[in-house]
Amino acid sequence: xxxxxxxxxxxxxxxxxxxxxxxxxxxxxxxxxxxxxxxxxxxxxxxxxxxxxxxxxxxxxxxxxxxxxxxxxxxxxxxxxxxxxxxxxxxxxxxxxxxxxxxxxxxxxxxxxxxxxxxxxxxxxxxxxxxxxxxxxxxxxxxxxxxxxxxxxxxxxxxxxxxxxxxxxxxxxxxxxxxxxxxxxxxxxxxxxxxxxxxxxxxxxxxxxxxxxxxxxxxxxxxxxxxxxxxxxxxxxxxxxxxxxxxxxxxxxxxxxxxxxxxxxxxxxxxxxxxxxxxxxxxxxxxxxxxxxxxxxxxxxxxxxxxxxxxxxxxxxxxxxxxxxxxxxxxxxxxxxxxxxxxxxxxxxxxxxxxxxxxxxxxxxxxxxxxxxxxxxxxxxxxxxxxxxxxxxxxxxxxxxxxxxxxxxxxxxxxxxxxxxxxxxxxxxxxxxxxxxxxxxxxxxxxxxxxxxxxxxxxxxxxxxxxxxxxxxxxxxxxxxxxxxxxxxxxxxxxxxxxxxxxxxxxxxxxxxxxxxxxxxxxxxxxxxxxxxxxxxxxxxxxxxxxxxxxxxxxxxxxxxx
Amino acid sequence: xxxxxxxxxxxxxxxxxxxxxxxxxxxxxxxxxxxxxxxxxxxxxxxxxxxxxxxxxxxxxxxxxxxxxxxxxxxxxxxxxxxxxxxxxxxxxxxxxxxxxxxxxxxxxxxxxxxxxxxxxxxxxxxxxxxxxxxxxxxxxxxxxxxxxxxxxxxxxxxxxxxxxxxxxxxxxxxxxxxxxxxxxxxxxxxxxxxxxxxxxxxxxxxxxxxxxxxxxxxxxxxxxxxxxxxxxxxxxxxxxxxxxxxxxxxxxxxxxxxxxxxxxxxxxxxxxxxxxxxxxxxxxxxxxxxxxxxxxxxxxxxxxxxxxxxxxxxxxxxxxxxxxxxxxxxxxxxxxxxxxxxxxxxxxxxxxxxxxxxxxxxxxxxxxxxxxxxxxxxxxxxxxxxxxxx
Numbered sequence: 001x002x003x004x005x006x007x008x009x010x011x012x013x014x015x016x017x018x019x020x021x022x023x024x025x026x027x028x029x030x031x032x033x034x035x036x037x038x039x040x041x042x043x044x045x046x047x048x049x050x051x052x053x054x055x056x057x058x059x060x061x062x063x064x065x066x067x068x069x070x071x072x073x074x075x076x077x078x079x080x081x082x083x084x085x086x087x088x089x090x091x092x093x094x095x096x097x098x099x100x101x102x103x104x105x106x107x108x109x110x111x112x113x114x115x116x117x118x119x120x121x122x123x124x125x126x127x128x129x130x131x132x133x134x135x136x137x138x139x140x141x142x143x144x145x146x147x148x149x150x151x152x153x154x155x156x157x158x159x160x161x162x163x164x165x166x167x168x169x170x171x172x173x174x175x176x177x178x179x180x181x182x183x184x185x186x187x188x189x190x191x192x193x194x195x196x197x198x199x200x201x202x203x204x205x206x207x208x209x210x211x212x213x214x215x216x217x218x219x220x221x222x223x224x225x226x227x228x229x230x231x232x233x234x235x236x237x238x239x240x241x242x243x244x245x246x247x248x249x250x251x252x253x254x255x256x257x258x259x260x261x262x263x264x265x266x267x268x269x270x271x272x273x274x275x276x277x278x279x280x281x282x283x284x285x286x287x288x289x290x291x292x293x294x295x296x297x298x299x300x301x302x303x304x305x306x307x308x309x310x311x312x313x314x315x316x317x318x319x320x321x322x323x324x325x326x327x328x329x330x331x332x333x334x335x336x337x338x339x340x341x342x343x344x345x346x347x348x349x350x351x352x353x354x355x356x357x358x359x360x361x362x363x364x365x366x367x368x369x370x371x372x373x374x375x376x377x378x379x380x381x382x383x384x385x386x387x388x389x390x391x392x393x394x395x396x397x398x399x400x401x402x403x404x405x406x407x408x409x410x411x412x413x414x415x416x417x418x419x420x421x422x423x424x425x426x427x428x429x430x431x432x433x434x435x436x437x438x439x440x441x442x443x444x445x446x447x448x449x450x451x452x453x454x455x456x457x458x459x460x461x462x463x464x465x466x467x468x469x470x471x472x473x474x475x476x477x478x479x480x481x482x483x484x485x486x487x488x489x490x491x492x493x494x495x496x497x498x499x500x501x502x503x504x505x506x507x508x509x510x511x512x513x514x515x516x517x518x519x520x521x522x523x524x525x526x527x528x529x530x531x532x533x534x535x536x537x538x539x540x541x542x543x544x545x546x547x548x549x550x551x552x553x554x555x556x557x558x559x560x561x562x
Numbered sequence: 563x564x565x566x567x568x569x570x571x572x573x574x575x576x577x578x579x580x581x582x583x584x585x586x587x588x589x590x591x592x593x594x595x596x597x598x599x600x601x602x603x604x605x606x607x608x609x610x611x612x613x614x615x616x617x618x619x620x621x622x623x624x625x626x627x628x629x630x631x632x633x634x635x636x637x638x639x640x641x642x643x644x645x646x647x648x649x650x651x652x653x654x655x656x657x658x659x660x661x662x663x664x665x666x667x668x669x670x671x672x673x674x675x676x677x678x679x680x681x682x683x684x685x686x687x688x689x690x691x692x693x694x695x696x697x698x699x700x701x702x703x704x705x706x707x708x709x710x711x712x713x714x715x716x717x718x719x720x721x722x723x724x725x726x727x728x729x730x731x732x733x734x735x736x737x738x739x740x741x742x743x744x745x746x747x748x749x750x751x752x753x754x755x756x757x758x759x760x761x762x763x764x765x766x767x768x769x770x771x772x773x774x775x776x777x778x779x780x781x782x783x784x785x786x787x788x789x790x791x792x793x794x795x796x797x798x799x800x801x802x803x804x805x806x807x808x809x810x811x812x813x814x815x816x817x818x819x820x821x822x823x824x825x826x827x828x829x830x831x832x833x834x835x836x837x838x839x840x841x842x843x844x845x846x847x848x849x850x851x852x853x854x855x856x857x858x859x860x861x862x863x864x865x866x867x868x869x870x871x872x873x874x875x876x877x878x879x880x881x882x883x884x885x886x887x888x889x890x891x892x893x894x895x896x897x898x899x900x901x902x903x904x905x906x907x908x909x910x911x912x913x914x915x916x917x918x919x920x921x922x923x924x925x926x927x928x929x930x931x932x933x934x935x936x937x938x939x940x941x942x943x944x945x946x947x948x949x950x951x952x953x
Contacts, residue, residue, distance in 0.1 A: 036624075039624045040622075097770075097776075101727075130621065134739075205618065241619075314738075319619065322638055
């Protein structure tokens, strides 16, 4: 049985940062990922990472912007931790070798980003996530003695001991199909978000909410699951992301009449208002007939000097050319709001601890909550790194203190039986996994998107429940052991359906409009009744609802205008 | 929507059978990718069709494969474009034309089963299953070979390292690498010498050699130059530049490593650095190439080099004699006087001064161009793409 003091599941930014931080504490660390670490979706974070590092900027200002951006649903103690520790983290990354953009003096340079009162976004062209993640992977290669890498291993379940503490995980080696039980004193989930529950989405095919679902099944609490971000600038149809950095560099949003419509919605910040605000503005323009016939509005990047586009937005030049056939340096590109980010997730404290002892979560999988109802651009990379590090340190501390218990072989046998049962389903005995996934994605995008109402969410929930039944008999074509992706897709479908049920239940429950949750039947924010988190825990008949307080330190809720 | 045939090279390791070809019919918009096509076939027809993929947007680097023989990313190659390429390949294969009625059908926009898009796993790597290759033994092992992490000296500064802004832009081109392996798949040197460190790992090495924060530049250059499978093992074929989906231009990074090695005084076994220096000097002096002088200057530069020629210079010059004789025999060199150094004339009428002015200008405006500085080449959008956009 592979055994480590700390086992990290997921190897994007949060996971890699957690593994490195834990290893630095001198414990043995294993990091496991269903894809090779550099394929992780942190790659896709284009625009940058926020920190109040410039003279004249302050963590308080960064924190206030984040609180306001969250529509006051973010926990202010957690936001303080993140924004205070941000500058040190940026410098740490720079010292490790991240090739951050420099200003003319050769010092770190910044760009403007949405919802921020100062230019405090540090960046590497528009490949910031990729550049940071590849540098962290360099460090993992460097520290291979301290951190064992399990690349292309898929996690099917967490293992709990008799006291209900997490003590390991069941995994499948994708390359040969062998099932292994891992023993660990602390387990950190860093599995990313659940964007694949929606179609289209900016998220990669691997973003199937695995960590959220595994924690939920193990009995951990989830929080703010209704808060799903729709990014204002995604390509119609394919859902690919156009970085907020484009607007940060000065690009305009135009409707079909050529009007800069943000004047009507956010006269001060214009295109750089919070993402929920910009997405709603766009959707309103489209719904009221001022969009283009393909259901889009236009992003005009031609107002940015060409030299600057090549230097700072090159990835977007490629995305425009390769995936939309548009030269963004010469003409506007058609965009619309699209599924992008999971603000909710596994409820944790500022050290990544969930309410299952020994189980930690960090990054998009977790909900600390620093993003509340709406995440600011360039705060997600920061979230992964700060809370990845803190989880790694705390998980290592726990491992040093405790003896740990051996996970029971029964968990492994149960998972093996589940896998065997999926493989044994006869062709034609049910629907194809891909069909169910498609219906799930289009249903969620129709009803649980920018604008929501009770009837729509209810319809989505009923559909999801039916699909969950159908998934039980969905068959696979591949019955082999080597790279059986068909089997993994069936397991992922189960994860996605758990995520979808939780999002629908929470969205139905929150009878107000806050951040990304906009209920046309309850269009106002209602602090009196709903300034609280919705927590979900697995019960016999699906998620059971409870509430928890939003932590306030120094910022009282105000009306939110941009 | 259009119909396409994907002809996929398959291999199912547990079947006991060897590799085989299988055709899949897919029905998708021409602006969607070959990967979208493969995924449709996987979703509709055969879930056992194995392909690594994740982001679908040329960012994660999972779906390296060969499409119509070219190494690329499946998600970055559009079906319409791949179908056109398949048609062109078929037409080229069919040449010379036989009877007019036996001509291969011309490429049609709505696709045809006659011209399948050929999809294969990447080259220079063992195949594990269908389109999935073993990148660990062929790619990652070599990445680890180049000590792929920053080696600064001493403690880091209190704030950031202060460096030239251009230096960061310069190495960001290497940082743009997504480790997809397309360059490794296409590398001709690696085909001949599987031990070659290869384009991806050497581009990664430049990311540190070019990084002013790294303190082991010299050691890195010596290491990569003295390895027989190192920087001088590249044959300059440009395949990796063609294959790279991110504009990293690995061969350019290898040439930068060679140039820096030359500046470091490291002896180039192919004598490339001295050859280049001699070439530049002669053109500056004479405007056109004095070939008699080139040979000497490449091996024994300047008066000093000729008075006290090194062993390798003598060996190189003697070794060139058969080449010179062959040149006369085959008529490539015609005039004996060409062998006498110094006879070659300068450009007339002050043209030589203009050449010198070009040199002076280039010296003043010395800049390592890369895609983050000059951008992509301006490509006029195809008219049919415009139609798709407005449809």
